[in-house]
Amino acid sequence: xxxxxxxxxxxxxxxxxxxxFGILNAVKKALVNLxxxxxxxxxxxxxxxxxxxxxxxxxxxxxxxxxxxxPAATGAKIANPxxxxxxxxxxxxxxxxxxxxxxxxxxxxxxxxxxxxxxQVYALTxxxxxxxxxxxxxxxxxxxxxxxxLNSLAVAIAAGGTFVARGFSGDIDHLVGLIKSGxxxxxxxxxxxxxxxxxxxxxxxxxxxxxxVYKLEEATYRPSDRSAAMEKAxxxxxxxxxxxxxxxxxxxxxxxxxxxxxxxxxKQTIDPMQVSVLLNEFV
Amino acid sequence: xxxxxxxxxxxxxxxGVQAAGFIIAKALARYGLGVFADQDYESxxxxxxxxxxxxxxxNPVSAISETLDVLVALDRQSIDLHxxxxxxxxxxxxxxxxxxxxxxxxxxxxxxxxxxxxxxxxNKQATNVVAVGAAMALxxxxxxxxKTEVLDYFGAGEMGQANxxxxxxxxxxxxxNFKGDLGKKFSPLGGQKRMLLNxxxxxxxxxxxxxxxxxxxxxxxxxxxxxEYMAGKADELGIVxxxxxxxISAINMIVGAxxxxxxxxxxxxxxxxxxxxxxxGLAGMTETPIVVVDGQRAGPAIGLPTRTExxxxxxxxxxxxxxxxxxxxxxxxxxxxxWLTVKAFNLAEExxxxxxxxxxxxxxxxxxxxxxxxxxxxxxxxxxxxxxxxPSKLQRYKRYEITSSGISPRAFPLQSTALVxxxxxxxxxxxxxxxxxxxxxxMMLKRQRKLDGLRKEISxxxxxxxxxxxxxxxxxxxxxxxxxxxxxxAAQNGLSxxxxxxxxxxxxxxxxxxxxxxxxxxxxxVENNATAQFARLLRAETGHQVSSSILKFDGRxxxxxxxxxxxxxxxx
Numbered sequence: 095x096x097x098x099x100x101x102x103x104x105x106x107x108x109x110x111x112x113x114x115f116g117i118l119n120a121v122k123k124a125l126v127n128l129x130x131x132x133x134x135x136x137x138x139x140x141x142x143x144x145x146x147x148x149x150x151x152x153x154x155x156x157x158x159x160x161x162x163x164x165p166a167a168t169g170a171k172i173a174n175p176x177x178x179x180x181x182x183x184x185x186x187x188x189x190x191x192x193x194x195x196x197x198x199x200x201x202x203x204x205x206x207x208x209x210x211x212x213x214q215v216y217a218l219t220x221x222x223x224x225x226x227x228x229x230x231x232x233x234x235x236x237x238x239x240x241x242x243x244l245n246s247l248a249v250a251i252a253a254g255g256t257f258v259a260r261g262f263s264g265d266i267d268h269l270v271g272l273i274k275s276g277x278x279x280x281x282x283x284x285x286x287x288x289x290x291x292x293x294x295x296x297x298x299x300x301x302x303x304x305x306x307v308y309k310l311e312e313a314t315y316r317p318s319d320r321s322a323a324m325e326k327a328x329x330x331x332x333x334x335x336x337x338x339x340x341x342x343x344x345x346x347x348x349x350x351x352x353x354x355x356x357x358x359x360x361k362q363t364i365d366p367m368q369v370s371v372l373l374n375e376f377v
Numbered sequence: 378x379x380x381x382x383x384x385x386x387x388x389x390x391x392x393g394v395q396a397a398g399f400i401i402a403k404a405l406a407r408y409g410l411g412v413f414a415d416q417d418y419e420s421x422x423x424x425x426x427x428x429x430x431x432x433x434x435x436n437p438v439s440a441i442s443e444t445l446d447v448l449v450a451l452d453r454q455s456i457d458l459h460x461x462x463x464x465x466x467x468x469x470x471x472x473x474x475x476x477x478x479x480x481x482x483x484x485x486x487x488x489x490x491x492x493x494x495x496x497x498x499x500n501k502q503a504t505n506v507v508a509v510g511a512a513m514a515l516x517x518x519x520x521x522x523x524k525t526e527v528l529d530y531f532g533a534g535e536m537g538q539a540n541x542x543x544x545x546x547x548x549x550x551x552x553x554n555f556k557g558d559l560g561k562k563f564s565p566l567g568g569q570k571r572m573l574l575n576x577x578x579x580x581x582x583x584x585x586x587x588x589x590x591x592x593x594x595x596x597x598x599x600x601x602x603x604x605e606y607m608a609g610k611a612d613e614l615g616i617v618x619x620x621x622x623x624x625i626s627a628i629n630m631i632v633g634a635x636x637x638x639x640x641x642x643x644x645x646x647x648x649x650x651x652x653x654x655x656x657x658g659l660a661g662m663t664e665t666p667i668v669v670v671d672g673q674r675a676g677p678a679i680g681l682p683t684r685t686e687x688x689x690x691x692x693x694x695x696x697x698x699x700x701x702x703x704x705x706x707x708x709x710x711x712x713x714x715x716w717l718t719v720k721a722f723n724l725a726e727e728x729x730x731x732x733x734x735x736x737x738x739x740x741x742x743x744x745x746x747x748x749x750x751x752x753x754x755x756x757x758x759x760x761x762x763x764x765x766x767x768p769s770k771l772q773r774y775k776r777y778e779i780t781s782s783g784i785s786p787r788a789f790p791l792q793s794t795a796l797v798x799x800x801x802x803x804x805x806x807x808x809x810x811x812x813x814x815x816x817x818x819x820m821m822l823k824r825q826r827k828l829d830g831l832r833k834e835i836s837x838x839x840x841x842x843x844x845x846x847x848x849x850x851x852x853x854x855x856x857x858x859x860x861x862x863x864x865x866x867a868a869q870n871g872l873s874x875x876x877x878x879x880x881x882x883x884x885x886x887x888x889x890x891x892x893x894x895x896x897x898x899x900x901x902x903v904e905n906n907a908t909a910q911f912a913r914l915l916r917a918e919t920g921h922q923v924s925s926s927i928l929k930f931d932g933r934x935x936x937x938x939x940x941x942x943x944x945x946x947x948x949x
Contacts, residue, residue, distance in 0.1 A: 133790070133791065133793075146810070154791075154797045155796075155800070158633075159656070165630045166633035168626075168633060169629070169635075170633040173639045176791055360638040364757050366587070366755035376572035376574045
């Protein structure tokens with residue numbers, strides 16, 4: 095049996111009270127609940143405070159460039175589909191710098207779980223607006239207020255997403271359930287996780303979220319209806335839904351690669367003589 | 378001197394220029410002749426002007442020639458554009474009905490090309506094949522052998538039979554009606570069957586032979602056919618080819634795949650390589666073995682999208698911020714394209730770094746005959762891997778263990794219980810991010826130490842021509858064939874010229890370069906770029922300052938005759 099101590103990593107360099115602690119804790123609990131040993135898991139992360147989180151636990155880690163989390167995770171997953179691949183990044187990393195990769199990773203439906211630590215602000219660079227900052231959010235780089243925020247959940251549903259969910263760092267038990275479902279989902283699982291940034295976002299605070307979030311599971315909501323899901327994804331303001339907003343079964347990208355049915359690429363042998371038959375075609 | 382015949386098929390995009398040219402090239406290669414064929418095309422799918430130029434001889438040929446013996450003009454403008462390139466006895470094959478103002482003569486074989494195509498196949502599409510038939514009659518090709526070649530290209534079915542009939546029609550017409558004399562004819566040489574392939578195919582075959590299992594690439598001329606060829610063979614060979622959303626994704630995907638344990642590659646051109654630069658640095662920092670093919674084209678920006686240049690050398694040497702070891706290869710021909718690609722995968726894994734292969738549009742899309750690659754010589758060297766038998770090492774695996782060679786044993790996730798931690802931040806031996814000065818310095822030195830071993834792996838330059846000469850030409854990459862022939866042609870013109878040519882350019886083989894240039898009198902850098910980029914590298918690494926340069930940056934390749942003309946101007 096896998097225990098929490100198996101996932102004990104080094105001391106995080108986050109601000110005391112940061113929402114990242116709750117998310118990291120939930121990830122560890124989900125992996126322990128699923129009885130997944132650390133060497134079976136690959137965490138791929140970008141750059142930002144969220145991108146550091148794999149260093150604070152145990153497992154295989156590929157900490158890449160800002161915004162490039164998903165392509166690197168995709169390459170690793172295709173090379174070895176037996177790995178449980180979890181991609182981790184923040185809102186700036188995933189929806190800004192990596193926006194194009196996000197869109198197309200959702201569309202292709204790779205079997206990856208993507209955790210977006212969404213604090214609606216750039217924290218590592220000390221407090222600039224992010225793609226999800228509320229309209230009018232004033233920072234040093236947006237003195238006249240931020241523009242319309244990106245609704246990543248609605249975008250994911252429109253792009254053909256198969257698992258679209260929102261969690262909250264202030265409700266760890268609920269988040270553990272979401273992460274477990276995301277890992278178990280065959281396909282691309284987006285879990286956008288609301289978290290306060292105690293240092294740079296004094297608007298969307300823990301109390302602000304706490305007042306607004308409500309659980310879809312308690313509202314007899316069915317995540318299989320795409321139109322209803324789109325409506326739910328667009329709900330933001332006085333009430334903010336958390337839980338699985340949309341889920342459907344669809345073949346994954348990896349399912350569409352017949353080569354992988356012979357086993358992972360990493361286990362295929364290398365034989366130069368295989369090319370002999372190809373050379374004949376040029377004679 | 379043996380027989381050397383240079384033919385061109387010219388026409389609009391969509392008229393089957395490429396198909397006609399390829400059938401001729403393949404047919405001549407099957408005769409046992411040496412063939413070199415280049416392609417010149419515009420960035421459009423229909424219209425414009427394209428040509429496919431096929432030089433063949435009973436001696437090896439390795440470069441283009443601008444002087445045409447046979448011009449197959451599928452449209453009117455091909456006559457206007459290329460008539461001036463005709464040799465004294467050169468012949469133009471053209472459609473009389475499409476160029477009524479051109480009167481047929483000894484050197485002008487006007488034929489009802491399209492009409493014959495429609496009559497034999499009920500489709501004017503076969504006009505190009507009728508013209509192929511006529512051209513092959515002129516160069517003395519056997520009619521039965523021609524039918525075999527046409528069937529080989531189109532298949533033995535209805536379409537193949539129709540095209541074979543079209544070719545025969547053109548062949549017979551030319552035999553009966555051509556009153557001129559080309560002055561030379563081919564006859565079959567026999568001997569060992571050789572391959573006919575282009576640079577991109579050679580790179581793709583090299584990658585497959587080396588065990589590349591994962592390709593992620595975004596379409597971009599002139600490299601697209603590498604991914605297309607490999608995608609076509611993916612299921613058969615057990616590999617995966619992905620077309621991602623952009624080049625940034627492409628390079629980051631191969632970093633992910635290589636980290637997970639497979640040999641991985643991407644292919645692009647200069648513009649796409651610009652987007653990949655950040656990912657190149659990631660491979661450098663995480664010590665992930667990747668192979669990146671940059672098929673150079675005329676830049677900057679979109680430049681001349683379908684044309685050649687050697688303009689990315691300095692860029693490839695310096696791409697990405699910070700210092701990290703890398704390898705840059707510049708294959709000279711299709712043989713090099715195959716073998717240096719194999720070597721690229723080995724060096725990438727043995728030294729855990731990115732390897733860049735610089736080809737160009739000219740090498741990528743030119744066809745050449747080559748001896749069949751001896752696959753038994755392909756060695757797969759995966760480098761130092763973690764021993765799975767030592768449990769203590771498994772438990773405390775250090776991905777970036779400090780070693781005297783700078784090479785840390787690699788491990789792959791799920792290969793054992795060892796946890797593999799790789800980081801783009803500066804990191805400690807375990808792979809976790811650090812900020813302290815000591816670890817940073819130790820890690821930087823560790824990575825740079827890999828260059829010590831690497832330098833021993835890099836081959837020095839090829840030399841050609843007399844040991845002592847008045848002029849020594851210096852070249853790199855795809856110009857080897859033209860430069861070699863230029864040495865011979867210069868000698869016939871009374872010039873004393875030899876050649877020093879590089880195919881492996883980084884880490885720079887400085888000692889071998891200095892040795893090869895010792896005693897050189899006047900040195901000329903010959904490069905397909907505007908600023909003599911290789912000459913700058915040579916000076917930086919050896920202190921050697923070239924006397925002069927012959928530079929060409931019009932998007933077109935060098936011919937031996939052009940080089941000799943420029944040499945004459947320089948020595949006049």
